[in-house]
Amino acid sequence: MSSQHTHPPADVPAVGADSPFRQGRLPRDEAPQFVLPLVVRIEKAEPPARTDALETAARAVLVLLADERARDGGEWAEAVRDWQDARIRKVVRRARGAEWRKACALPGITVDGGTAQVRVFPPVPLDGWPKELAKLQVSGTDLDDPAPVPAATAGVPVLWLNPDLEMSAGKTMAQAGHAAQLAWWDLTAAERAAWQDSGFRLEVRTAAPDQWPALTTGGLPVVRDAGFTEIAPGSATVVADHPSLRSRL
Template identity: 75%
Template sequence: MSSDETTAPAAGPGDGPEDSPFRHERTARDEAPQFVLPLVARIERAGPPARTDALETAARAVLVLLGDERSLGDGVWAQAVRDWQDARIRKVVRRARGAEWRRAEALEGITVTGGTAEVRVFPPVPLDGWPKDLARLQVSGTDLDDPEPPAAPGPGTPVLWLSPDLEMSAGKAMAQAGHGAQLAWWELSDRDRAEWRGAGYPLAVRTAAPERWARLVASGLPLVRDAGFTEIAPGSCTVVADHPALRRVAS
């Protein structure tokens, strides 16, 4: 599972050949020290999580960290979160099982549980300063499936709509869903954030039908554009965050 993403086209020289599909343009945000938000998904051989549940759990994990008192004000994680958000909004999803997962759980962070998925999110770390028990975890090598198609989201549920035009690994899609949730969080009022947090951050992740996707991209709702570090071309639109409170504003 892999992902090293940002929420807008980014960055610069030395990233690969000039004709590389993953080349990106440098902006001022690349001049700041770069941090990354680590997420670790528990994927046991005998019982891997369903793909959609893993995506939703990862998105909620990002929100849980952003809304945690340790990430706000003078909290112990607040400076790291600010430094991370001042640069590229990178998230990396790694996988763990057995003893690897137990070592990850021993590190400072928050575990978020879905129906079949467990994802642990950690405070941001420097791009080259991962804790060794996280740095040794695999980024690639496992993909996930849904045993049956996910049901339609319930009325009033915030939905992170994935592009129907892109093929993404589970890890990349988890990071992209996290980006969409974060953009929605930024756009909400304090009252709407408090209500979402109080409800436990309900959300759904679904792939949009092509005709719906075209409308969503043009809707004014928060839109994730990939930086092109991995898997897909820079500038690709990956996720639209369709929160009911934001829909009222966008309309």
């Protein structure tokens, strides 16, 4: 599913040393729009657990952002910069069998979770999807957790989901990816390196209803959806709770 965020505001360029944005860029809604494709492997006999798929998708976004091919001078750098200068759209599609094998033959990175596999690809124009990905299903992706999800681990980055929203697994994977990316943008270079060294360890959990208001107003990065699919525009979907960011509050 595709969705967007408003961090930083659409018409205010970020200018910090670690900013992914160009100086003097167009307002984000006026810039050419790109999308980050993610494909989750869902075999009929052995679908991944939902929470593992969400966490693996979020880590896949971070793995791509940290990859040398996405950095200045890398073969994906221009596409990644163009994508981040506009709206950070992500679309999650599913594949199995031969479809998955064809997707894996395209340039990209496969990230493994406990039960999940997600392949992330360099950004493409909204209307420029590779044919191998364009024909994959985008709707109806849902998954379950076969066992109770444990409580969040102290000291580990957590992407907190809005307890009052119901989203498909595909939509939630995209939203978790947005939240991970917002946290990445707000970290220093040293903090990013430390997170990368941990294998981008993170957890995705649903916030308690009484916890959610404080999470969304406490200064942590908040993903707000553009409202193209499933939920109302402006809905707060995920809060990125990284220990380094929380320590500054």
